[in-house]
Amino acid sequence: MRRLQLLTGGESHGPGLTSLLSGIPAGLRVDLDLLRRDMRRRMHGYGRGGRMKIEVDEVEIRGGVRGGETLGSPIALWIENRDFDNWRAVMDPLEIDQKKAELRRLKSPRPGHADLAGGVKYLRRDLRDVLERASARESAARVAAGSFARMLLAELGTEIRSGVRSLGPIGADSPTPTWEEMLGVDEESPLRAIDRTREAEMVALIDQAADDGDTLGGAVTVIAHNVPFGLGSYTQWDEKLDGRLARAVMSVPAVKAIEIGAALTASRGPGSAAHDAIERGDDGQWRRPTNHAGGLEGGVTNGQDVVITAYKKPISTLRRGLPSVDLDTLEPHRSQYERSDVTALPAAGVIAEAMVALVLADAALEKLGGDSMTELEAHHQATLAQQRAWPRR
Numbered sequence: 329m330r331r332l333q334l335l336t337g338g339e340s341h342g343p344g345l346t347s348l349l350s351g352i353p354a355g356l357r358v359d360l361d362l363l364r365r366d367m368r369r370r371m372h373g374y375g376r377g378g379r380m381k382i383e384v385d386e387v388e389i390r391g392g393v394r395g396g397e398t399l400g401s402p403i404a405l406w407i408e409n410r411d412f413d414n415w416r417a418v419m420d421p422l423e424i425d426q427k428k429a430e431l432r433r434l435k436s437p438r439p440g441h442a443d444l445a446g447g448v449k450y451l452r453r454d455l456r457d458v459l460e461r462a463s464a465r466e467s468a469a470r471v472a473a474g475s476f477a478r479m480l481l482a483e484l485g486t487e488i489r490s491g492v493r494s495l496g497p498i499g500a501d502s503p504t505p506t507w508e509e510m511l512g513v514d515e516e517s518p519l520r521a522i523d524r525t526r527e528a529e530m531v532a533l534i535d536q537a538a539d540d541g542d543t544l545g546g547a548v549t550v551i552a553h554n555v556p557f558g559l560g561s562y563t564q565w566d567e568k569l570d571g572r573l574a575r576a577v578m579s580v581p582a583v584k585a586i587e588i589g590a591a592l593t594a595s596r597g598p599g600s601a602a603h604d605a606i607e608r609g610d611d612g613q614w615r616r617p618t619n620h621a622g623g624l625e626g627g628v629t630n631g632q633d634v635v636i637t638a639y640k641k642p643i644s645t646l647r648r649g650l651p652s653v654d655l656d657t658l659e660p661h662r663s664q665y666e667r668s669d670v671t672a673l674p675a676a677g678v679i680a681e682a683m684v685a686l687v688l689a690d691a692a693l694e695k696l697g698g699d700s701m702t703e704l705e706a707h708h709q710a711t712l713a714q715q716r717a718w719p720r721r
């Protein structure tokens with residue numbers, strides 16, 4: 329990111345997670361309800377393992393905010409791991425019980441996880457040293473930071489939502505959703521599915537996979553609505569906003585493919601069916617009867633909704649294990665089971681929203697600038713006036 333910087337720290341079963349977000353201007357009012365709602369939403373979803381019942385993530389603001397307003401300084405956030413007491417003997421930062429640690433040692437790398445690659449890279453004998461940081465638990469720290477980006481975007485009138493588009497084969501052929509469909513996603517429903525009529529089928533598939541000791545993947549779509557015109561740039565490869573969004577959303581654990589707009593369908597048909605006609609309304613607004621491009625042309629936002637779909641592989645930890653090797657004997661051994669989700673698609677959508685919010689807020693700050701929200705808002709209004717007058721002067 330160019331104007332925002334985000335670092336997170338902390339292990340899955342360690343004392344807690346830290347987020348450090350710098351670049352948010354001074355004078356942004358903190359919406360605690362929004363922050364709490366996002367944290368709760370990340371924990372929601374049918375098919376999650378036992379941990380979601382232990383952890384009630386609460387975010388403590390430890391810096392960068394005073395009296396409910398940001399100061400322009402780095403925002404420091406802390407999320408305690410409620411489970412740490414059960415893990416202290418194994419995960420204490422300074423002193424651990426070697427016998428207990430040996431019992432909890434991960435010694436047969438799980439296919440699909442960072443275990444083998446991370447063990448070889450960092451030369452760790454106990455693969456717990458890898459899994460503790462590679463775990464998707466870290467994403468809680470990103471969601472907390474992403475809420476601040478979302479608060480900033482709300483000041484510009486931009487909203488972001490997500491929903492589960494497909495689970496395994498169910499809904500895999502569904503058309504690219506619209507913002508209106510996103511508004512219909514029930515945050516309290518088991519899967520936050522875009523097509524609610526298929527939710528019961530999805531729940532049954534998860535139950536079946538759980539019985540079989542297996543797991544599932546699928547796709548989530550994120551839509552950003554009312555995004556300012558002209559974020560990102562075609563002038564350099566690394567300024568293109570489609571690439572910046574793809575990188576950020578691809579970093580969500582287990583996401584392995586990204587689609588902007590209706591790219592998959594478009595790639596299978598002719599150009600005449602792929603591109604969105606340009607019209608000018610009587611009110612002076614630019615209109616596009618379709619949005620196959622997903623709100624981005626040349627890596628620049630074009631006034632339409634930004635639409636990005638993330639395809640997530642099935643969860644890697646299978647209760648029945650997968651073929652692996654025991655690191656002590658170097659003999660074949662099925663991979664160890666660590667408490668795990670059957671699917672985490674609804675949560676992946678919430679994390680993807682946070683990543684989209686961070687990238688869009690970054691691009692908005694890059695275009696509009698300002699150390700304070702007052703300046704940002706003034707620049708925004710001035711830019712809107714210039715854009716409305718274009719191309720006449």
Ligand SMILES: Cc1cc2nc3c(=O)[nH]c(=O)nc-3n(C[C@H](O)[C@H](O)[C@H](O)COP(=O)(O)O)c2cc1C
Pocket residue numbers: 377440441442462463464467580581582583643644645646667668669670672675676679
């Ligand atoms: C919200 C969320 C929860 C996840 N929970 C699990 C889990 O319980 N068990 C598991 O094996 N993988 C889980 N994953 C996926 C792994 O974190 C991920 O596949 C692994 O770290 C390897 O990274 P990669 O798939 O990005 O290469 C989860 C992912 C997300 C987004």
